[in-house]
Amino acid sequence: MGVLRDHPELALFLCLAVGYLLGKLRVGPITLGGICGTLIVSLLLGAWAKVAVAEDVKTVFFAIFIFALGYMAGPQFFAHLNRRSLRYFSLCLIELVCVLGIAFGLAKSFRLDVGTASGILAGAATESAVVGTATESIAKLSGLTPAQVSQYQGHVATAYTVCYLFGLITVVIYTSQLMPMLMRIDLADASRALWERMRGGGGGLEGDEQEALPALVGRTFFVTHADGRTVESLERELDGRVTVEAVRRGSKLLTAPAPGFALILSDLVLLVGRRADVIEASRVIGPETAGLPDLDTHLATSQVAVTEKATDGRTLGALRQDHPEFARDGVYVTEVVRGDLRLPASADTVVHRGDVLTLVGARSGLSRITAKLGALVRNDTTDFVYLGLGIAAGSLLGQVVVRLGDVPLSLGTGGGCLVSGLLFGWFRSRRQTFGAFPPQAATTLKDMGLAVFIACTGLTAGPQAWPLLKQYGALLPVAGIAMVLVPASVSLVVGRTLLHIEKPLLIGAIAGQQCSTPAITSITQVARSSVPMLGYTITYTLSNFLLPLTGPLLVGVLGA
Incomplete structure (x- = not known):
């Protein structure tokens, strides 16, 4: 004592x-x-x-x-x-x-x-x-x-x-x-x-799922149904919720194919998007295949602090409509952090100044989106x-x-x-x-x-x-x-x-x-x-x- x-x-x-x-x-x-x-x-x-x-x-x-x-x-x-x-x-x-x-x-x-x-x-x-x-x-x-x-x-x-x-x-x-x-x-x-109403119907949550949008995934598909279709029309039919990141044709590999690029029978297509959206692509493209190492692509992750006045008070769904770069460049919001709280990254989540959005996508697309939403978070010290x-x-x-x-x-x-x-x-x-x-x-x-x-x-x-x-x-x-x-x-x-x-x-x-x-x-x-x-x-x-x-x-x- x-x-x-x-x-x-x-x-x-x-x-x-x-x-x-x-x-x-x-x-x-x-x-x-x-x-x-x-x-x-x-x-x-x-x-x-x-x-x-x-x-x-x-x-x-x-x-x-x-x-x-x-x-x-x-x-x-x-x-x-x-x-x-x-x-x-x-x-x-x-x-x-x-x-x-x-x-x-x-x-x-x-x-x-x-x-x-x-x-x-x-x-x-x-x-x-x-x-x-x-x-x-x-x-x-x-x-x-x-x-x-x-x-x-x-x-x-x-x-x-x-x-x-x-x-x-x-x-x-x-x-x-x-x-x-x-x-x-x-x-x-x-x-x-309430979640289903906020998302405009559908997309209910299962008991073993988190309410935030699922993590981003990449999957490969064998072209059968999509023979002759362009990349642009394919993404449009899937409501812009997925992105064609690469196409393998025989021994050739094409990354970031142009919107007008036409697919042919037996092409292998790499899609990136949220899990539920990517799964639906099989009915449009063809059967899913095992992933191939040389068909993989690298996605960058960055955290962006919302500072722009025009962005304050907008929903994530509205931001995707305001900025076509989200769909065009394949950039996705995977997390919303407000102070010490993590919010569902749904289309109806309202974004305020000071929120930190975790963006995932191609590095060039991330740079363009970051410049329009706010500033890159540098919270290392x-x-x-x-x-x-x-x-x-x-x-x-x-x-x-x-x-x-x-x-x-x-x-x-x-x-x-x-x-x-x-x-x-x-x-x-x-x-x-x-x-x-x-x-x-x-x-x-x-x-x-x-x-x-x-x-x-x-x-x-x-x-x-x-x-x-x-x-x-x-x-x-x-x-x-x-x-x-x-x-x-x-x-x-x-x-x-x-x-x-x-x-x-x-x-x-x-x-x-x-x-x-x-x-x-x-x-x-x-x-x-x-x-x-x-x-x-x-x-x-x-x-x-x-x-x-x-x-x-x-x-x-x-x-x-």
């Missing part, structure tokens, strides 16, 4: 290791997750060993976490500030009003201190970032002694842990199991039907100049205090870095020539920053945990459950009766308004489809920005 006190870094990383191991334990569809596991372990270790970690460590790592979170969400946050996303924005407002109202009501009814009320808000809303913004705001309240500040900050962590556990279980079961029953749907069938300036700007913004009557409101370092991250991430999405912050690097910094912050918070709060639990007993679990059920139920009714959101999308959106990754994971498993993810991404992005700001707001109101 003395070793841990003398070397707090040992205790810190021990909490991370054991906490993430605990977070991997699964009970049915429920897993605690690494962050909750880390907080539980750090609270226990803090109560036992009484390890002291410097306050600046928490501040630095939380700033890194919250900036990375904002940076990744920035492009889509601003893209969703439009009339088309207004329905989903309404769900986020319902979430904010409900959780703030319930937390404030509980604080007044049960005379909760500001730390406990903030912890209930953070845990029940399953939003870890609120822990940071609330604890930072408590430190800035006037009239509190250092001992009171430390005590209230400890109460934030303890209340968060209990409410998070019950809130997490509630949101997972309610969204994935009970909501489909309440709406009288089979979620898998409803998702399949992090631009630390841009990163450092962004966090510094956020820290300065967080020092600004605005008074509403007697209530002092301040974003704090956390809120300031969140706003800064949103702006810097959005600006980077429009100008991809600087400010690189690779998604893998951003995700690593985001996860590690939050994990270290939570571990520091738990180690400090450990000694106050047990007295708080004895004082409030069943209130914390009940609050965790209620603060999930109330906003989710209101959103369910409003979403169906007033906003008329499709049922699978509405279920995903409700999981997103609570920023619950375990919930959407369970939902997609039940749906056997990522169709609900299309609703989740919008509310998740908006709530990721709005919920952390509720911490300083609640602390400011109660502290006054």
Whole structure:
């Protein structure tokens, strides 16, 4: 125990290791997750060993976490500030009003201190970032002694842990199991039907298939039916969904044949396209044959960030119509990445600025398409100049205090870095020539920053945990459950009766308004489809920005 006190870094990383191991334990569809596991372990270790970690460590790592979170969400946050996303924005407002109202009501009814009320808000809303913004705001309240500040900050962590556990279980079961029953749907069938409508009929998803368009394939066919037909007419009959990449005639091999090139009996033709489309070619060309090594061709892959204004808001299907180069040059979109989320690459997937499209095709065709859609992503190294300036700007913004009557409101370092991250991430999405912050690097910094912050918070709060639990007993679990059920139920009714959101999308959106990754994971498993993810991404992005700001707001109101 003395070793841990003398070397707090040992205790810190021990909490991370054991906490993430605990977070991997699964009970049915429920897993605690690494962050909750880390907080539980750090609270226990803090109560036992009484390890002291410097306050600046928490501040630095939380700033890194919250900036990375904002940076990744920035492009889509601003893209969703439009009339088309207004329905989903309404769900986020319902979430904010409900959780703030319930937390404030509980604080007044049960005379909760500001730390406990903030912890209930953070845990029940399953939003870890609120822990940071609330604890930072408590430190800035006037009239509190250092001992009171430390005590209230400890109460934030303890209340968060209990409410998070019950809130997490509630949101997972309610969204994935009970909501489909309440709406009288089979979620898998409803998702399949919605997918078919989005694709214009046909193309339903099987249970063992992913909802994204299948991977690109190349196959060879023996010309029988297509004797005398040109390459252009062949591709036209297959609706431009496949490309003739090569033709072998006897011992001669012709790559990239001209549109007017005529096929003859016994030619071998190499087609490239998505699996389902290529399979249909046998009825037009002739039987499929085993692939030949000398008939193979090389396809290049590139990632393109959408930056062009004309492309923003268009569907992938519309982009193929706007740019004939897709069909002419045999270029295909195989993946759409939005922040840290992967979306179905269907014809109806809407593309926004900042999205990264994975294109596969001939190198010359890729170059032409890239020039029209945006910029080639070069995310091989992090631009630390841009990163450092962004966090510094956020820290300065967080020092600004605005008074509403007697209530002092301040974003704090956390809120300031969140706003800064949103702006810097959005600006980077429009100008991809600087400010690189690779998604893998951003995700690593985001996860590690939050994990270290939570571990520091738990180690400090450990000694106050047990007295708080004895004082409030069943209130914390009940609050965790209620603060999930109330906003989710209101959103369910409003979403169906007033906003008329499709049922699978509405279920995903409700999981997103609570920023619950375990919930959407369970939902997609039940749906056997990522169709609900299309609703989740919008509310998740908006709530990721709005919920952390509720911490300083609640602390400011109660502290006054």
